Amino acid sequence: MNSSPITARAHTNIALIKYWGKKDMDLIIPQNSSLSLTLDHFYTDTTVKFDKTLPRDVFTLNGHLVENPKVNHFMDLVRKLAGIQIFAKIDSINHVPSAAGLASSASAFAALAAAASKAAGLDLSRKDLSRLARRGSGSASRSIYGGFVEWCQGTDDQTSYAVPVEEKLDWPIGMLVGIVNSGQKKISSRVGMQTVVETSPYYQGWIQSTTADLKSIKKAIQERDFQKVGEITESNALKMHALNLSAQPHFNYFEPMSLAIMQEVERIREEEHIPCYYTLDAGPNVKILCLQADASAIQQILASKFGQITFEFAKPGEGVRFIEA
Template identity: 45%
Template sequence: MSAVTARAHPNIALIKYWGKKDEELILPVAGSLSLTLDAFATTTSVELREGLAEDRLELDGLVRDGEQLARVSAFLDHVRSLAGASGRAVVRSVNEAPTAAGLASSASGFAALAMAASAAYGLDLDARGLSRLARRGSGSAARSLVDGVAVWHAGTDDESSYAEAVPAPPMGMVIATVDGGPKAVSSREAMRRTVQTSPYFSAWVSSTEDYLERMVTACRAGDFTTIGQLTEAHALRMHALIASTEPPIRYLRPRSVEVFDAVAGLREDGVEAWATADAGPNVAVLVQPQGAAETAARLAAIVGVDQVRVVGAGPGAHLLPEGCEVPPAPGTGTQE
């Protein structure tokens, strides 16, 4: 059969997901809330091919094996189990954002894979079912199935852990790329270390539940100031938690902290801007549309003009029309 192609965008968590209570089902210890972006997309195709002894993965123009292939194959095994199928697949995927650099390429990657694979294997899933499926590949991928602002309900089992949309005021982000390279410690490994070694983990769980309740209320009320305050405070709490592991893990770089300080300076000058960072050094600044240009200009003075991008709220994962192909990997000119 011909390839099925899907596109998904990363999401940046405003209330963070950090820590699992079930590793196999990828159930989080607490709920979270995010903004799906309209940039840094992942485009993924799944082609069922007769005669393959094992799945094949091409990521960003290169054939991959080892842990990356194993993770994709395990996800496809789950899809095949749901579909009652056994055929192997060729998966081609290209990230517009740097892979594994803290810009949620895992979320967009597995959201796109969930959408394409479910269609290729003939599954008929509703929005909740697709979100639950994407979660099995990467927890935060559950939120990238949703347009705009999404709340991921922690749930107690596979059925009850999914993401859905939440109404919110108009807002976007200014992304400051401090370092586009891969992380030395993956999010998955850092989460495990945090759960096992941080003395503050139980307090993180209870405070996150409180923050999430307040954040959903603020979103529904259109209260951007409270949304921003909660966003920045929760990000700093998460990075403090990560730093409390044994051995300590530190994702933020000195330049990341410079960006946080610049954002605080923007607020002093009357521009409502609030900084956040996922598990990596790159900083996303939550803004109202009218504050995006000034925020971008201020951050460009720190990280460079070519490292700053203004983005808006984006669509959830979706299938592309038949015949659409995965684009060439950035910088290659051709798809290998």
């Protein structure tokens, strides 16, 4: 079989309640459930075409040939699911600011799950797409949906998948994403979270407190309580980063500029009375949750203090979908 090329678009998501640790490393079953906001600004377009003349999978990223074992492993899963043994040409374009250093595995594996499964002749439900995307990268399970999304941890491959909390948001919120460039080589999420699970004396405390945070943030979202959503988001991120500081060997993702921006966000909140809250993932970039109406005022203040850093505003985005190439 030579399939027609199928193109899917998936957006990245930023966790307000973080996933930080696996129970099963092969199936990617997390230690805790997580909750994210899908963003419109940053996305991946991926085209997959199965071609029986290919001796192996061929993967290009932004037009460059790339050798990526995670992509090869993922394509093996798709082939097994579809009962085929043909290799594919996979072309991905990442629409993120150049040299952003933003994690793109969420949008990448969500787009690949959709495009590869359809090109292989499968017609998966969104639940099954989420389960499949999870096998590429845990956070990708959430990029199947738009808006607020919960990845329910489950206990096995069948029961660990994301569900929409509110897909079409009638709430004018968003995130300012600041790109703090780093020359430093960071520790990967995969290695970082595993080190934490195995060595942090605080890990059980994290599980308990994150379970409570998830319940509270869902209630705050329902009640449109922006302050509460922001406070839980910031606190949950700091608890995740505290785990990293408590691991053996310890590590962290902060750069001096990350800390300066975090302090400035707290000052803007306290002194300028503009509600805004930060979160950071496995890198130095700071993402600031705010109301759309306040975004340009915050951008102006940040530009006056950190002129060298661009803060791009991203609104809530849509879930994965098929597009014309």
